[in-house]
Amino acid sequence: MLHRFMVSTFRRYFTRHMNALRIAPWGMPNVPQQGPVIVYSNHPAWWDAAVYILAADRFFPAYESYAPIDAAMLKQYGIFGRIGAFGVDLDSPRGAADFLKAGAEILSGADRALWITAQGRFGDVRDRPLGLKPGVAHLVERAPGCTVLPLAIEYSFWLERGAEAFIAFGQPMRGQDLLNLTRPDRLKRLESELTTTLTHLSADVQSRDPARFRAVLEGRAGIGGLYDGWRRVVAALRGRAFDPSHEGRPS
Numbered sequence: 001m002l003h004r005f006m007v008s009t010f011r012r013y014f015t016r017h018m019n020a021l022r023i024a025p026w027g028m029p030n031v032p033q034q035g036p037v038i039v040y041s042n043h044p045a046w047w048d049a050a051v052y053i054l055a056a057d058r059f060f061p062a063y064e065s066y067a068p069i070d071a072a073m074l075k076q077y078g079i080f081g082r083i084g085a086f087g088v089d090l091d092s093p094r095g096a097a098d099f100l101k102a103g104a105e106i107l108s109g110a111d112r113a114l115w116i117t118a119q120g121r122f123g124d125v126r127d128r129p130l131g132l133k134p135g136v137a138h139l140v141e142r143a144p145g146c147t148v149l150p151l152a153i154e155y156s157f158w159l160e161r162g163a164e165a166f167i168a169f170g171q172p173m174r175g176q177d178l179l180n181l182t183r184p185d186r187l188k189r190l191e192s193e194l195t196t197t198l199t200h201l202s203a204d205v206q207s208r209d210p211a212r213f214r215a216v217l218e219g220r221a222g223i224g225g226l227y228d229g230w231r232r233v234v235a236a237l238r239g240r241a242f243d244p245s246h247e248g249r250p251s
Helices: 003-019 048-059 071-076 078-085 093-104 135-142 184-205 225-239
Strands: 017-022 038-041 064-070 085-088 112-117 147-156 163-169 214-218
Touching: 003 017, 003 048, 003 078, 003 214, 017 048, 038 135, 038 184, 048 064, 048 112, 048 147, 048 163, 048 214, 048 225, 064 093, 071 085, 085 093, 093 112, 093 135, 112 135, 135 184, 147 184, 214 225
Parallel strands: 017 163, 038 112, 038 147, 064 085, 064 112
Antiparallel strands: 017 214, 147 163
């Protein structure tokens, strides 16, 4: 019940402040039939946590989803610990060890997904190289039966006052196949797959073409408040349907 409440809360919060969450059709997740999943992504903004929660609910409903969060932040927002977040301090060797231990325990269940901002810091989507932390490559050794999915995230302002959030999942990789690589080569492979996915997504975002995406969640178009209220009244007096969007027919 708490999980459903938090998903509903984040959905309302997202639609109040953002215009839409969109996914590229070519980037729909190839969810495995069985076994745990590691989803690793870039980390462009504070909104990533909300995107994780909404994407997990939409695309991985059969999975229990978990995500590491800064230990200090978890103390401040303890309720996240009730819905799958666990605190880590990745700036210390002990914190990295705790992350691997917790990750291995989570991935021991076949119906669990672990979502990781693999850069370990906020980074611009244009940063190259992405600079992924090595923990995600080490984690595969603790869960060789897992499926690993890259997730590209980007935000942009298009026509409405709220920003657009864009996502695309990359090609799935089998944990067992990744184990055939050395740790450095494994990390390079993970970074290469995420970079490829992010580059493809960025090209679609730059096109500013909504037809290249499917809307996962849409907010309320228009400016809102008294201004849109007045426009609505004027449209009604003129016998027109009111469209609050930027491209809508003027009142």
